[in-house]
Amino acid sequence: MQHRRRTITLGIAAWAGALALTPALAGAAPEAAVGPEQVHVVAPATPQHWDPLTDDLWDYEGNQLVLTRPGTNPNDGVRRPFEYAIVSKGPELTDVTIDAEVRLDESVTVSNRDVIVVWNHQGPKRFYYAHFSQDNTIYPHNGIFVVDNADRRRIDDQWNGSVGAPPAVTDAEWHDVRVEYDAASGEIAAYVDGASEPLMTATDTTFSGGRVGFGSFDNYGRARHFRAVGTVS
Numbered sequence: 001m002q003h004r005r006r007t008i009t010l011g012i013a014a015w016a017g018a019l020a021l022t023p024a025l026a027g028a029a030p031e032a033a034v035g036p037e038q039v040h041v042v043a044p045a046t047p048q049h050w051d052p053l054t055d056d057l058w059d060y061e062g063n064q065l066v067l068t069r070p071g072t073n074p075n076d077g078v079r080r081p082f083e084y085a086i087v088s089k090g091p092e093l094t095d096v097t098i099d100a101e102v103r104l105d106e107s108v109t110v111s112n113r114d115v116i117v118v119w120n121h122q123g124p125k126r127f128y129y130a131h132f133s134q135d136n137t138i139y140p141h142n143g144i145f146v147v148d149n150a151d152r153r154r155i156d157d158q159w160n161g162s163v164g165a166p167p168a169v170t171d172a173e174w175h176d177v178r179v180e181y182d183a184a185s186g187e188i189a190a191y192v193d194g195a196s197e198p199l200m201t202a203t204d205t206t207f208s209g210g211r212v213g214f215g216s217f218d219n220y221g222r223a224r225h226f227r228a229v230g231t232v233s
Contacts, residue, residue, distance in 0.1 A: 041228045043087045043212075051088035053124070053215075058085060066105075066222040067115075067215060078125050079151040084215025086121050093119075093230030094183040094208045100226040101174050102132065106219040108172060111135045114142075115169075115221040117179045117190075118213035125149050127210060130179050130190045130200065131217060132168035140217065142168055144188055144202040155188075155202040165200045168192050174224075183208035183231075209233035 043049050045065040052058045059066040071083025096119055106113040114133035121127040126148055133142040142164050144156040158165035169175055169192070178191040186205035189198035210233070214223045 037231075038229050039091060039093070039232060041087070041090050041093075041212075041230070043089075043226045043228075045224065045226075049087060049089050050085040050213075052085035053083050057083055057220075061222075064222050064224045065214060065226065067220045069220050070106075070216065070218050073218070074124075078147065078149065080125065080147045081116055081118075081129060081152075081215055081217040083220075084116060084118055084129075084213045086118065086211045086213040087226075087228075088211070092210050092233040093212065093228060094233050096120075096179075096181050096212065096228055096230030098179045098212055098226075098228045100177055100214065100223045102169075102177050102214070102221060102223045103174050104132075104134070104169050104172065104219065104221045106221070108134070108170070110219065112138070112141055113219040113221075115214070115216050115219070115223070117177060118211075118215065119179060119181055120208055120210035121213055122207065122210040126207065128181070128188070128204070128206075130177075130188075132175075132177060132190075132192070134167050134170050136164040136167050137162065142200075144190060144200050146204055146206050148206050155204045156200045157202060158200055168199060181208075 045060045045063050059068055098117055102115045104113050112135045114131050116129045116131050118127055118129045128146050130144050136142040143154050143159055145152040145154055176193050180189045186203045188202040190200040192199050212228050
């Protein structure tokens with residue numbers, strides 16, 4: 001997926017003390033693929049760089065951002081993920097590629113366990129998320145979703161009404177995940193463990209521009225090496 005918008009080139013000094021913005025990242029898309037004007041954002045696992053919905057549910061263990069237990073349903077009329085943390089420093093992004101290593105900490109005996117990657121977060125009731133789950137047989141599991149001041153709406157191409165893409169994670173090991181979003185076309189692709197083909201795809205242009213994040217719908221897990229490449233909103 002090609003990022004086509006022009007952006008202001010930001011150096012490390014532009015956001016010193018906030019986020020590390022680097023010209024290239026190990027494991028991220030090659031420089032030639034994203035262009036010289038893309039902003040590279042690395043979010044260290046510290047409370048200075050992340051803004052959780054519920055601070056008490058999160059720990060910062062070395063390079064790991066840890067959701068220690070499930071969040072609570074807000075019960076405010078909009079069904080959406082219960083708990084996540086947003087990268088609070090640095091620029092908001094439109095076109096974006098997010099890379100991270102994630103682990104589902106809830107027991108493998110829990111069939112619906114999940115973690116999520118959030119992007120274009122504009123508020124608690126307005127964002128996109130990719131749901132990486134052990135289950136793929138229920139509407140809210142293992143798919144791509146948009147929350148737009150209403151219950152989360154499934155938008156991925158793989159869901160056929162009864163089953164979706166193959167389960168993203170079925171164990172308690174670390175897995176590489178990548179989410180790509182192109183604002184102009186609305187194309188979305190979610191990859192697991194470096195696969196050449198996306199596990200899930202979607203197209204949606206409900207909105208663009210916002211922050212990125214990590215969490216879980218109603219389970220718990222952790223992330224490390226969370227980083228994004230994108231254009232400034």
